[in-house]
Amino acid sequence: MTKFSELPLCSVLQQKLAAAQFINLTPIQERAIPPALEGRDVIGTAETGTGKTLAFLIPLIETLNQNLARHTVALVLLPTRELAMQVQAQYEQLRTRTMPKAPLIIGGVSEKAQIQSLRAGSELVIATPGRLQDFVNRNFADLRQVKLLVLDEADRMLDMGFLPAIRRILSTVPRRRQTLCFSATMQQSVAGLIDDYMQNPVRVAVGSVLKPAESVQLRAYEVRPGEKLDVLRQLLYAETGQTLIFTRTKRGTERLTKELVRDGFAVAMIHGDRSQSQRNGALSGFQEGRFQVLVATDIASRGLHVDDVAHVINYDVPKMAEDFIHRVGRTGRAGLQGRASTLAAGAEVLELRQIERTLKLKMERLRTHTVGAGLPRRMIHNTLASRTLTALPGEVFV
Numbered sequence: 073m074t075k076f077s078e079l080p081l082c083s084v085l086q087q088k089l090a091a092a093q094f095i096n097l098t099p100i101q102e103r104a105i106p107p108a109l110e111g112r113d114v115i116g117t118a119e120t121g122t123g124k125t126l127a128f129l130i131p132l133i134e135t136l137n138q139n140l141a142r143h144t145v146a147l148v149l150l151p152t153r154e155l156a157m158q159v160q161a162q163y164e165q166l167r168t169r170t171m172p173k174a175p176l177i178i179g180g181v182s183e184k185a186q187i188q189s190l191r192a193g194s195e196l197v198i199a200t201p202g203r204l205q206d207f208v209n210r211n212f213a214d215l216r217q218v219k220l221l222v223l224d225e226a227d228r229m230l231d232m233g234f235l236p237a238i239r240r241i242l243s244t245v246p247r248r249r250q251t252l253c254f255s256a257t258m259q260q261s262v263a264g265l266i267d268d269y270m271q272n273p274v275r276v277a278v279g280s281v282l283k284p285a286e287s288v289q290l291r292a293y294e295v296r297p298g299e300k301l302d303v304l305r306q307l308l309y310a311e312t313g314q315t316l317i318f319t320r321t322k323r324g325t326e327r328l329t330k331e332l333v334r335d336g337f338a339v340a341m342i343h344g345d346r347s348q349s350q351r352n353g354a355l356s357g358f359q360e361g362r363f364q365v366l367v368a369t370d371i372a373s374r375g376l377h378v379d380d381v382a383h384v385i386n387y388d389v390p391k392m393a394e395d396f397i398h399r400v401g402r403t404g405r406a407g408l409q410g411r412a413s414t415l416a417a418g419a420e421v422l423e424l425r426q427i428e429r430t431l432k433l434k435m436e437r438l439r440t441h442t443v444g445a446g447l448p449r450r451m452i453h454n455t456l457a458s459r460t461l462t463a464l465p466g467e468v469f470v
Contacts, residue, residue, distance in 0.1 A: 073097065079105060081130065082137055084168045092165055098123035099278040105130055108252055113273035115253045115266055122278065124254045125162055128222045131252065132196070133163075135220045136171055142193035144213075146220040147245065149201055149238065151228040152371060153178040153348060154355060159224070160198050172196065177213070179203045180348035187212050201229060201237035208244055215244045226255040226262050227394070235261065242269055257394050283431060284397060287404035288384075289411045292424060292435040297417040301331060304387060307413060308337060308365065313382025314358065317367045318399050320388040328387060329367045342368040373398040381405070386414040389423045393430040413438075 073079065074097055076089045097105070100118040108114050108131035118124060132146050139145045150156045156178050163174050175189035177199035190197070190213050197204070197213070207213040221242075223229070229238065251270045255262050258277075266273065284290060295303050308315060319325045322343040329341040340354035340363040358366040366372070367387075373395060381403045390396045396414075403410025414435065416424040428434055 073106075074102060079130070080109060081134060082168075085130070085133055085137070085166065088166045088168065094126065098127075100124055100276065101127045101130075103276045103278065104128075104252075104274075107274040107276075108250075109134060111250055113251045113253075113270045114276060115255070115270065115273045116276040116278075117255055117258050118276075118278040124224070125159055128224065128252045128254060129159070129163055129166060132220055132222065133166060133168075133171070135250075136195055137168065139195070139219060140170065141195055141217075143217045144190075144194055144197050144215055145218065146196045146222070147215060147218050147241075148196070148198045148222040148224060149204070149229065149241070150198070150224045151200065151232055151234065153180055153200060154342075154351065154372070155225065156198050156200055157352075163196070163198070174198050177204050177207065178348075180351070183207075190214075201234040201241060205237035205240050208241055213244075215241065216246065218245045219249055221245060221249055221251045223251070223253040223255075223265070226253050226265060227257045228398075230261045230265070235265075238265070256398065283433070284400045284412070285404050287409050288400050289409070290400065290414075290433070290435040291411065291438050292414045292416060293438050294421050294424075295415060295417050300387070300415050300417050301328075303415055304385065305332075305335060307383070307385060308332070308335075311364075311383050314361070314363075314380060315365050315383040315385060316358075316372070316381050316402050317365060317385045317387050318373065318390070319367060319369060320391070322369060324388065325367050325369055332365060332367070337365050338363045339365045339367060342366065342372050344369065344371055370395055370399070373402065380408065382410065384410065384412040386412070389414060389416050389420040389427070391423075393427045396427050396431070 076094050076097060077086060100116055100122050104114050104116045104127040108128070116124060116127060128148070132148070135146055148159060150159060156176055160174055160176055172195045174196040175186060175194050175198070177186050177190070177197055179200060179202055183203070186203070187207070190207065204213060208215070251273070253266060253270060253273070293303055304317070317328070319328055322345050325341050325343045329339050332339045340357050342351050342354050346354070354363070354366065357363045370390070384400050384403045386396070386399060390399060400412035403412060414424060
């Protein structure tokens with residue numbers, strides 16, 4: 073089967089899917105949903121942006137339709153607040169009138185409303201591990217009747233150090249349950265989690281999880297350390313769409329954002345020290361087009377869903393090849409073409425080449441020419457803003 077209409081779903085959910093214009097199944101959905109509907113455990117790996125959220129939400133909604141109750145029947149664990157909010161939004165889009173709303177159990181916001189929702193009885197809980205573990209320890213969360221457990225972005229949760237919290241949470245969940253685990257990569261730590269908590273899972277692997285999507289054009293700039301910011305400025309001056317810029321550190325995010333704001337760009341930023349309201353405002357402003365540029369740490373490399381990101385720029389080379397995959401996966405989504413540029417200076421050039429060897433790919437190298445070296449900021453900006461690029465293909469002037 074290749075269409076949602078061919079799945080054995082209740083009529084109301086079929087109507088919801090049709091209204092949301094979900095017509096054709098992606099490969100991960102086509103292979104993961106049928107065994108999940110049969111009650112099987114499923115472990116799914118696929119490239120980012122391939123529709124994994126619907127692959128677990130559809131079986132989850134069918135489970136809830138059959139188990140309407142006043143206690144928690146389904147639990148979804150995710151690594152970040154942003155991803156949790158986006159899963160909740162897609163659930164709201166598809167839930168039937170008789171189904172409950174799903175509370176978000178996440179850090180960074182007041183816990184009072186979250187505790188009240190759990191005490192009132194919530195059939196579905198969408199949570200990050202840290203806050204939910206705290207509630208479990210304080211006896212605010214009762215997970216003893218969970219029938220369906222979803223571990224989304226399992227590798228990312230383990231990379232972020234959530235394994236102890238996950239084990240504490242799962243110690244309170246019945247062993248006789250259905251578990252759906254989705255992971256962009258199959259690390260050894262994820263394999264251990266599967267062995268401990270899943271029963272004879274159906275394994276679904278679609279495409280290569282260690283290769284960027286073919287819809288993303290990859291480019292790299294090897295520059296001198298003092299040129300990186302000027303190269304970035306020129307890329308932004310030439311870009312008409314929205315741009316997502318990745319840095320390695322929170323301090324680097326703050327510093328780069330201030331530079332770009334002084335340059336006159338509409339910029340927002342996201343990193344782990346920002347409050348939830350600040351992160352929400354930055355993300356919604358970027359999604360709605362009020363900000364042309366979003367500067368972020370790797371907290372945004374997963375769970376950020378903006379269909380029309382035209383350009384991803386790695387201002388700092390990521391530490392791991394997997395991080396590179398997830399960063400560039402923020403563009404070229406929903407069938408659109410995207411661009412991903414990586415700026416490498418000094419020791420980063422060697423790190424970039426190691427990523428290429430790991431991923432077995434070769435990025436297109438672009439040359440740069442520096443103008444305005446040593447000139448005041450205003451003169452450099454005037455030169456860049458007024459200049460017409462006449463370079464050969466593959467060149468950018470800065």
